[in-house]
Amino acid sequence: MSRLLRRMWGAARLHADTYEEVEADRSALAQAVLVVVAACTAIGFARAVQGAQAGLPRGPLGFQVMISVLEPLVLWVGGSAVSYMVGASFFRGPKTQTDFAEVLRTTGFAFTPAVLRGFAWIPPAALGLSIDFAARLWVFVAVVIALRQALDFTTLRAVGTFGTAAVLLYLIVWGLTAAPVPL
Secondary structure, three states, X not given: OOHHHHHHHHXXXXXXXXXXXHXXXXXXXXXXXXXXXXXXXXXXXXXXXXHHHHOOOHHHHHHHHHHHHHXXXXXXXXXXXXXXXXXXXXXXXXXOOOOHHHHHHHHHHOOXXXXXXXXXXXXXXXXHHHHHHHHHHHXXXXXXXXXXXXXXXXXXXXXXXXXXXXXXXXXXXXXXXXXXXXX
């Protein structure tokens, strides 16, 4: 099995040793990018199939697929940046020694279960939604483990970092997309 697939397998199985290995390997960023691109591709494929099954016209479907493909990439980079700032500053533990690249590498591999979201189109809709929900939840758990390993602190601090970063990222996105209030 190739090194990338072995690491993806370990990341999906939530093995802390895999995340430690990726954290320490500066060359693993390219592999992390490939993991996120695979997730983006799978999610875009599922959205395209779902839209075609629903009979969406090409224009709106293309836009929805584009947004679906970009979502994991934006969440990975933005979420990693906010998580790094929150974890390395506010939740910093006594053993925390990290840099942004370490967080980016480990959280990139945490997106491995998102590849399963490529099966979200499977009928009946409840099955597809269940697959999508389970894969998202799996990614959340994997990201907590990735943050714990990259930031060298406890699971509780990793959960706090993840939750705080998620709220801050949501507020940032909401602030960027909120309609201006007329005066």
